[in-house]
Amino acid sequence: MAGLIGKKIGMTQVFSDDGTVTPVTVIQAGPCLVLESHPDRGRVKLGYGEVKPEKLNKPQRGYFARVELPPRRHIRDFRLSGDDRFEVGQEIKADLFQAGDFVDVIGVSKGRGFSGGIKRWGFSRWPMSHGHPEHRRTGSIGQASTPGRVARGKRMPGRHGGKRVNAANLKVVAARPDDNLLLVKGAVPGPANSLVLVRFSRKKPRRQREAKKSES
Amino acid sequence: MSIIQALEKEQMRDDLPEMRIGDTLSVHEKIVEEGRERIQVFTGFLIARKGTGIRDSVTLRRESYGRGVEKTFLVHSPRVVRIEVKKRGSVRRAKLYYLRKLRGRKARIKEAR
Numbered sequence: 001m002a003g004l005i006g007k008k009i010g011m012t013q014v015f016s017d018d019g020t021v022t023p024v025t026v027i028q029a030g031p032c033l034v035l036e037s038h039p040d041r042g043r044v045k046l047g048y049g050e051v052k053p054e055k056l057n058k059p060q061r062g063y064f065a066r067v068e069l070p071p072r073r074h075i076r077d078f079r080l081s082g083d084d085r086f087e088v089g090q091e092i093k094a095d096l097f098q099a100g101d102f103v104d105v106i107g108v109s110k111g112r113g114f115s116g117g118i119k120r121w122g123f124s125r126w127p128m129s130h131g132h133p134e135h136r137r138t139g140s141i142g143q144a145s146t147p148g149r150v151a152r153g154k155r156m157p158g159r160h161g162g163k164r165v166n167a168a169n170l171k172v173v174a175a176r177p178d179d180n181l182l183l184v185k186g187a188v189p190g191p192a193n194s195l196v197l198v199r200f201s202r203k204k205p206r207r208q209r210e211a212k213k214s215e216s
Numbered sequence: 217m218s219i220i221q222a223l224e225k226e227q228m229r230d231d232l233p234e235m236r237i238g239d240t241l242s243v244h245e246k247i248v249e250e251g252r253e254r255i256q257v258f259t260g261f262l263i264a265r266k267g268t269g270i271r272d273s274v275t276l277r278r279e280s281y282g283r284g285v286e287k288t289f290l291v292h293s294p295r296v297v298r299i300e301v302k303k304r305g306s307v308r309r310a311k312l313y314y315l316r317k318l319r320g321r322k323a324r325i326k327e328a329r
Contacts, residue, residue: 009219009220010219011220012270013270013271014227014270015270015293015294017294018248018294018295019290019293019295021290021293026223179219181219181223183223
């Protein structure tokens with residue numbers, strides 16, 4: 001399931017040869033430095049984004065001194081699947097993926113602050129006329145003295161957005177390792193310039209490796 | 217945004233004529249039907265231009281058999297083969313939606329110069 005750490009750049013659209021338009025999100029994916037590789041535990045630790053050592057605190061500097069690798073701004077763990085093997089110190093680039101692959105893109109959604117039920121849960125609005133004093137109230141939240149309490153998990157106004165969200169099963173439209181760009185069909189959580197994780201889709205069969213393909 | 221702009225530029229065509237609102241354009245469009253390819257030409261007044269970069273589009277309007285017909289083209293689409301400027305028009309508005317209410321002799325555009 002290995003993946004890449006990247007930055008959401010923004011959205012645009014691409015034409016195919018027959019003139020079909022595909023909406024795409026541009027992600028600056030990688031290059032990611034392999035900091036640790038634990039095939040026994042099925043995990044790799046990747047670093048993304050160069051930083052000056054003096055920008056890091058002492059524990060972080062100590063860590064990079066221990067693994068004897070140049071410092072990186074962001075560190076994330078990825079699960080390895082099957083026969084994925086990465087060497088410590090290796091750089092993983094956008095060519096990990098290719099057009100046609102399915103990926104999950106994980107990011108932190110745009111924070112919307114304290115939002116009402118209409119924005120947060122898609123509740124309906126009250127009529128604007130015929131004497132309705134309020135238009136965006138939530139309405140009833142339950143029954144009377146039986147059961148005499150509000151159901152657990154009742155959808156109500158509150159903090160909305162700013163949460164980790166996984167946009168699952170997005171198709172890779174293009175992978176451009178030369179400029180570290182990944183074009184993914186559809187929208188991706190979070191504002192532009194936010195950190196995103198891109199990994200092979202959990203729920204889609206992974207593309208067969210070239211070596212395996214030639215065997216069959 | 218410059219990464220996006222660079223990406224879009226790769227797909228944009230650079231052979232577009234200078235087009236202004238009110239001009240009469242001919243758009244040559246590739247149409248695939250029943251597995252055959254042919255070119256259809258649509259000629260009309262440029263009544264609206266929308267979008268920037270790769271999303272740049274033109275809306276053309278013409279009168280066809282007494283009916284007003286409008287067609288919008290994505291200028292950078294590979295289906296648009298060629299765009300020709302037939303006539304230059306002189307108008308004072310950015311969007312010529314008022315033409316929709318007019319027909320016949322009133323729905324004309326003064327030619328530039």
